[in-house]
Amino acid sequence: MSILTYVGAGQMASALTYPVIENGHEVRLVGTPLDREVIDELRKSNFHINLKRTLPDTVKYYQAEEVEEALKGADVVLCGVSSFGVDWFAENILPIIPDDVPMIAVTKGMIDQEDGSMITYPHYWESRLPEGKKLSINGIGGPCTSYELADKDNSAVAFCGRDIEILRKIKAMFTAPYYHVSLSTDVIGVECAVALKNAYALGVSLAVGIAEKNEGIGVQHYNSQAALFGQSVKEMKQLLQLVGGGEENIIYGAGDLYVTIFGGRTRKIGTLLGRGMSFDDAMQELAGVTLESIVIATRTAKAVRRLAENGKVDLADFPLLMHVDDIINNGAQVDIPWKAFETEKF
Structure with missing residues (x-):
């Protein structure tokens, strides 16, 4: 039996308690300072108020100030914070994880640099390690929603990191009949691919709202969604x-x-x-909801604009991303740039 300490009681981290517990391991779920109410209810009933599921009976729960106790004897640490908790994790958790305990994160996203380049969260965390400290920092990416994982729908993901042997050991703890894990040492590739999906999912979803605006709530037009999906994959x-x-x-x-x-x-x-709702009104409508798509869309667009200024890319190659950024950060109205998607190939 291994001991896995999860820091961050978000929905995905909490859903990942199921396969690990079923494999006979011990899970310690630690809340961030924002998860206090979540942990309080879990201690009382094992019910996760955001995931809307009852977690396995044997999961042990800790508040943020109890994290050092939860780390004692841990074999693996899982980072379950959102993009908004990346710096909190770097400042408060990375320094106290023992060097010989590998870490794996469900957090998806990238950080733009001044020169227009972008780095993954694992690379960012490596740059934030205290001087002389070494830590194996790995990531999880792929198409998997927390609630369907908790309901044991078949899900296929990738674990990525620098050391394939460490990845194999972690995989053995998580693999289940419904949770299928591939491994990759291409951290940049996996992390970038899954981070970008948030920005482009917002772009594709514009078509859902346009159809509802024109013909009524619940109306679906799949041609437009598919076209935006294809453009998204091209830009990604x-x-x-x-x-x-x-x-x-x-x-x-x-x-x-x-x-x-x-x-x-x-x-x-x-x-x-x-x-047709303005960005500010839409954000107010969804107040209290964590929207990582806004973060990654803004960061990615900022990086691409810097690269364009340096002559390294052409903004015309990213019309959907640029439009999403204009909506979010410049108050633009939704007006899908369909003509910009057209190409001629010889």
Whole structure:
């Protein structure tokens, strides 16, 4: 039996308690300072108030100030914070994880640099390690929603990291009949692919809102959604090449894009915008909801604009990303740039 300490009681981290417990391991779920109410209810009933599921009976729960106790004897640490908790995790948790305990994160996203380059969260965390400290930092990516994982629907993901042997050991703890894990040492490729899906899922979801605006709530037009999906994959593939990730990783980004479009928080914001609601009003409508799509869309667009200023890319190659950014950050109205998607190939 191994001991796994999860820091962050978000929905995905909490859903990942099921396969690990079923494999006979011990799970200690630690809340961040924002998870206090979640942990309080879990201690009383094992019911997760955000995931809306009852977690396995044997999971042990800790508040943020009890994290050092939860780390004692741990064999693996899982980071379950959202993009908004990346710096909190770097400042408060990374320094106290023992050097010989590998870490794996469900957090998806990238950080833009001044020169227009982008780095993955694992690479960012490595840069934030205290001087002299070494830590194996790995990531999880792929098409998997927390609630369907908790309901044991078949899900296929990738674990990525620098050391394949460490990845194999972690995989053995998580693999279940319904949770299928591939391994990759292409951290940039996997992490970039799955991070980008949030930005583009918002873009595809605009078509959902446009159809509802024109013909009524619940109306679906799949041609327009499919066209935006295809454009998204095209732009994501180009971005993968820009950051130096293997293009085969597009399968994780495209799969994650597909599942995100069909539900969740990013679909909600995209739909509201497509209906004609202003960005500020849509954000107010969804107050209290964590919207990582806004973060990654803004960061990615900022990086691409910097690269364009340096003559390294052409903004015309990213019309959907640029339009999403204009909606979010410049108050633009939704007006899908369909003509910009057209190409001629010889």
